[in-house]
Amino acid sequence: MLDVTTQVDVGFLGYAIYTRESGRASTHYTVYGDEQDTIAEGLSVVRNHPAVYSVSGMTHGYRHGRAPTPGNATRDLLVEHDGKTQISDAFTSRGFVYGAPVDAFGKTEHWTVLSNATRETIRSLLDEIRDERDAEIVVKSITSASRTEDSNSLPLDGLSHRQREIFQLARKRGYYQHPKAITAGELATELSITTSTFHEHLHKAEARVLDLS
Structure with missing residues (x-):
């Protein structure tokens, strides 16, 4: 998905990924952009990517009451791809849980993950992932779930x-x-x-x- 975002002005929300023992994976994505033509261009690049085996469009309105997605145009996809190119397992195998859809946009993935580990352990685990996957990981914040939000802050x-x-x-x-x-x-x-x-x-x-x- 990051390869696609470097070529086309679209983004991807990744909701769930399932990787088989063979390394083949299935992921539910929402692709978003400003125009339907841009979405179509992005889908063309996805389908032709060497790590992608198949792309299936999902029926519009199949899921009700979901949170708003960014972009003026969106499409929901089920993508079969090479799971070995994903960093997801490096997080989930260390006990991290998705706290929100992974947002891929402009050469960067934005993750919100949950963990019951201490701050020191979290930082150590992230260092392990950096070394294992040669990944550049920038931590924006580590927040306690029990923290009281500042009433003057903007979300x-x-x-x-x-x-x-x-x-x-x-x-x-x-x-x-x-x-x-x-x-x-x-x-x-x-x-x-x-x-x-x-x-x-x-x-x-x-x-x-x-x-x-």
Whole structure:
């Protein structure tokens, strides 16, 4: 999936992976992007990737009540692929559990994992994974599940990459000032997207930050 995100402006949410003893794996992905044409381009690259055996589209609306996904266009896929290219087993074999879908976008995977180990043990396990898989792992935070959230903090970790980028840019450039220091159209031009696409991402970001989604 990371190979695809370097070629096409799409991202992937990985919900579950099952790897057989043979090394062949099945993974449920949601591919997301700004336009359906971009999604189609991304699917073409996925199908032609040497590590992919088959790609099946999943019926729209098969799962009800799921959390919103980033992007204005999405497709759900079941992908059969070479599981030996995945780093997932390195985490799960050490007791880490998925806390949220793995988000692959722009050459990087973003993981939220759960563990009952101490901070010191977690850091040691991550060092093992780095050495074993020659992986670059950057820890954004290690948070206790019992921590009380700061009421003044904004839950930006819940935003997609594009939503976070647009929301933070809008704040930085004075879009929320009164009067506005910059218009949505000007910000959209700066980001090389349409004004409607800018509003779509910004509205989704605002809904999540305000806990309206």
